[in-house]
Amino acid sequence: MITLIVNGKEHNWDGDPSLPLLWYLRDEVGLTGTKFGCGHAFCGACTVHLDGVAVRSCSTSMHEAADRHITTIEGLDPAGNHPVQKAWREVNVPQCGYCQSGQIMQASALIRQNPHPTTEEIRETMAGNICRCGCYQRIEAAVRLAATGA
Amino acid sequence: MFQYRVENVSRRGVLQGLGITAGLVLAVPVMSRRGMAATGMATYKTGADKMPHGTVNDPRAFVAIAPDGIVTIIASRSEMGTGVRTSLPMIVADEMNADWGRVQVKQADADEAKYGNQDTDGSRSTRHFLIPMRQVGAAARMMLEAAAAKQWGVPVSEVKADNHEVIHTPTGRKLGYGDLATAAAAEPVPDPSQLQMKDPKDFRYIGKGKVSIVDLHDITVGKAMYGIDTRLPGMKYAVIARPPVVGGKVVSFDPTDAMKVSGVEKVMEVKGWPWPSKFQPLGGVAVIARNTGAAIKGRDALKIVWDDGANAHYDSAVYRRELEEAARKPGLVVRNNGDVDAAMKSADKIVVGEYYLPHFAHAPMEPPVATANVADGKAEIWAPVQSPQGTLDDAAKTLGLKPEDVTVHVTLLGGGFGRKSKCDYALEAAIISQAIGAPVRVQWTREDDIQHDFYHTVSAERIEAGLDKNGKVIAWRHRSVAPTIMSTFKAGANHEAPFELGMGLVDLPFDIQNIRCENPAAEAHTRIGWFRSVSNIPHAFAVQTMVSEIAHATGRDPKDMLLELIGPARLVDVGPSVKDLWDYGEPISSYPIDAGRLRKVVELVAEKGEWGRQVPKGHGLGIAVHRSFVSYVATIVEVAVDSKGKMTIPRVDTAIDCGIYVNPERIQSQIEGAAIMGLSLAKYGEITFKHGRAMQKNFDTFQVGRMSDSPMVTNVHIMPATWAVPPSGVGEPGVPPFAPALCNAIFAATGKRIRHLPIGKQLEV
Numbered sequence A: 001m002i003t004l005i006v007n008g009k010e011h012n013w014d015g016d017p018s019l020p021l022l023w024y025l026r027d028e029v030g031l032t033g034t035k036f037g038c039g040h041a042f043c044g045a046c047t048v049h050l051d052g053v054a055v056r057s058c059s060t061s062m063h064e065a066a067d068r069h070i071t072t073i074e075g076l077d078p079a080g081n082h083p084v085q086k087a088w089r090e091v092n093v094p095q096c097g098y099c100q101s102g103q104i105m106q107a108s109a110l111i112r113q114n115p116h117p118t119t120e121e122i123r124e125t126m127a128g129n130i131c132r133c134g135c136y137q138r139i140e141a142a143v144r145l146a147a148t149g150a
Numbered sequence B: 001m002f003q004y005r006v007e008n009v010s011r012r013g014v015l016q017g018l019g020i021t022a023g024l025v026l027a028v029p030v031m032s033r034r035g036m037a038a039t040g041m042a043t044y045k046t047g048a049d050k051m052p053h054g055t056v057n058d059p060r061a062f063v064a065i066a067p068d069g070i071v072t073i074i075a076s077r078s079e080m081g082t083g084v085r086t087s088l089p090m091i092v093a094d095e096m097n098a099d100w101g102r103v104q105v106k107q108a109d110a111d112e113a114k115y116g117n118q119d120t121d122g123s124r125s126t127r128h129f130l131i132p133m134r135q136v137g138a139a140a141r142m143m144l145e146a147a148a149a150k151q152w153g154v155p156v157s158e159v160k161a162d163n164h165e166v167i168h169t170p171t172g173r174k175l176g177y178g179d180l181a182t183a184a185a186a187e188p189v190p191d192p193s194q195l196q197m198k199d200p201k202d203f204r205y206i207g208k209g210k211v212s213i214v215d216l217h218d219i220t221v222g223k224a225m226y227g228i229d230t231r232l233p234g235m236k237y238a239v240i241a242r243p244p245v246v247g248g249k250v251v252s253f254d255p256t257d258a259m260k261v262s263g264v265e266k267v268m269e270v271k272g273w274p275w276p277s278k279f280q281p282l283g284g285v286a287v288i289a290r291n292t293g294a295a296i297k298g299r300d301a302l303k304i305v306w307d308d309g310a311n312a313h314y315d316s317a318v319y320r321r322e323l324e325e326a327a328r329k330p331g332l333v334v335r336n337n338g339d340v341d342a343a344m345k346s347a348d349k350i351v352v353g354e355y356y357l358p359h360f361a362h363a364p365m366e367p368p369v370a371t372a373n374v375a376d377g378k379a380e381i382w383a384p385v386q387s388p389q390g391t392l393d394d395a396a397k398t399l400g401l402k403p404e405d406v407t408v409h410v411t412l413l414g415g416g417f418g419r420k421s422k423c424d425y426a427l428e429a430a431i432i433s434q435a436i437g438a439p440v441r442v443q444w445t446r447e448d449d450i451q452h453d454f455y456h457t458v459s460a461e462r463i464e465a466g467l468d469k470n471g472k473v474i475a476w477r478h479r480s481v482a483p484t485i486m487s488t489f490k491a492g493a494n495h496e497a498p499f500e501l502g503m504g505l506v507d508l509p510f511d512i513q514n515i516r517c518e519n520p521a522a523e524a525h526t527r528i529g530w531f532r533s534v535s536n537i538p539h540a541f542a543v544q545t546m547v548s549e550i551a552h553a554t555g556r557d558p559k560d561m562l563l564e565l566i567g568p569a570r571l572v573d574v575g576p577s578v579k580d581l582w583d584y585g586e587p588i589s590s591y592p593i594d595a596g597r598l599r600k601v602v603e604l605v606a607e608k609g610e611w612g613r614q615v616p617k618g619h620g621l622g623i624a625v626h627r628s629f630v631s632y633v634a635t636i637v638e639v640a641v642d643s644k645g646k647m648t649i650p651r652v653d654t655a656i657d658c659g660i661y662v663n664p665e666r667i668q669s670q671i672e673g674a675a676i677m678g679l680s681l682a683k684y685g686e687i688t689f690k691h692g693r694a695m696q697k698n699f700d701t702f703q704v705g706r707m708s709d710s711p712m713v714t715n716v717h718i719m720p721a722t723w724a725v726p727p728s729g730v731g732e733p734g735v736p737p738f739a740p741a742l743c744n745a746i747f748a749a750t751g752k753r754i755r756h757l758p759i760g761k762q763l764e765v
């Protein structure tokens, strides 16, 4: 039996310990905000926080998640008003929106670790998150806005 | 656990009555726009009437007002990132003087008889629906005014709708839209010829760019519902192992190990159709499980023997040489002006360019996915589809059901780019659900998506330009060789169809005396489908690279060369040799090929993009222009290539003339995105085949542009327009000029001419 805390709530799993956390969150718990894009840590659509650090949930097994704190987009801020979420709305970042949960989870982890990232640091860190619609210019601007409030 | 939400109602308030009141909506047959004229507004003919089910302008199909004043507006086209789910309802709201803060948007199910054409493709939504949506809004406004006048017992000329209420002008009395909802529903729908349209100067939302997309908040909190997010009680999760070669099939399979995987419940064969079969599934072996992860693991454990079929020999490297050879020999003449052979003979100099563009995969971030529940002779499908009605019709046929027994709910699309116009994934879900008697969601993995796509065609383009002794181009011969999309519909189709030829080949807008376009035959060996901007990609790449090559050969500035080739402002007549000139389905009278507008976007981008500015060493500027989807787009790229051949893009400027526009903020986002898609296909995009199998699997081998590749800044310049200029496409036309502008910039920076895509390692030293 694996126990893990998802958005502050305890969950138990007695199925396959090798199941990727992504599919547990989406299909077993019903937290569909975390998205699937590649399954192999190439795209970042599935990004969640594991004890506060951004990880790719498609490449994190239930075994690795045992006894850890998981935060998904649904749990990032109770009112959905994390500075990164607000900045995303301010800049009108999304096109189709599908990659944006992962982008926001990556950006919020970045700002927590590095409250004042340079343009280079933003571009490098966010390069792990693909946006096929090509919202990069606005993602970069929104991360900067969230970090500086400017 | 149970949760599904498909309608994506994006704003507060639960709808209390649908249709101006509940029940009325379906009771009255709606009117189609055919044969109707509206007063008070410039109208123009579009190709909408030729689309299946045309357009509908009856407010009862699109507008509902609840007693609490919440106005619900139906979005009938699919949202894949263009903003259409916001822009079209916003037109209705503006024209009916509704307050956008009290509007909610509801996504339509597939029902073209009710809503008009829903096929969200071809950059058509605004150009076909701007006027019908204005008519819907105007009719709703006039019904509200009539109801208020009756209630007050005053002439309708004394009342006026404004900002969600109707005012009796002489006395200042007011009634809210909610108060009038029931009475307004009882009013007759005004005849379209009697509609009074708003004066465009009074618009509050149209053209302003101040309204955010309706799903913005939900997207940022993870609540927006895509195809992948549908959940039904008792739903199973399936993935399918498909034949690795198009046209292949299952010989035998062993499910033993798959069934041992924890969570796997069933393994079954899925029927496939012989190739070509339009959008029917490829068939294969499905693994059905309690979650997607278990299904994928089960599929990995399957043992399958395949019969690869006739395409097993497909090798894209060999095929490339065949295409290039074909482009060196005469082919079917598809446009002929003057005498190219004689002019070439008399030419002082001939510049030849041979270009090659490979297959690309669409790779929308949400891979194909669909949910179906087929039970008791009825089917219900939830899917991210660009073609809701086509999905419904195909599902009915595939399942052997009557169309009226099939419902298709349209979710948000996590990207589309043309991939989600083909509904094979929805049909797979329907077939499996019917077989197992339970709701099921079929998930494509990224490997499935990249290996079983309807690929962008592969193409060899060859252009010869004959120059007289003054460097003037007197002859132009362009051969385009590419398997046609029609090959997916019809065995043996081996020439580009009119709609492909019309995308930048035979509609060449250049002022040259002698022009010949040829299309040698090419057979398809995999599924070919339309990809954002379609044949414009190879055609524009060849033409716009050639312009830069001629400029170089004659020592001229590429922008001046471009303007000289476009020639004077005029409406371009391609001549009688072009049979079936395809103008994006539009009447050429409404959407002529306008060399003047083409010139103007070049001039606009040159001015705003500071063409000719000094750039540092190792940097270069490139320019390209292209008309597609009846819009005009010009792009300047500044590239920097370092001593190791690493490329970065300091700046991009794009000018677009898309006629009168509704939502400039979304035009900007589409053009920003088009730069990334153009960059992706130029720098990385390539699907290769060996033994009939796609060699790329995931984003490691099929790379797409990332933030680290992306331009440091992309500036978008929108050409101002009046209501006299009909609206044209936005979603696609930003893509074609990007790759040639980039490669022309690379030439300016390095002297290295890129003639085949992707750029890949070509710059490495």
Ligand code: FES
Pocket (backbone or CB within 6 Å): A035, A036, A037, A038, A039, A040, A041, A042, A043, A044, A045, A046, A047, A056, A057, A058, A059
């Ligand atoms: S789905 Fe996990 S990184 Fe792409």
Ligand code: FES
Pocket (backbone or CB within 6 Å): A094, A095, A096, A097, A098, A099, A100, A130, A131, A132, A133, A134, A135, B081, B365, B414, B415
């Ligand atoms: S917004 Fe569509 S993939 Fe990023």
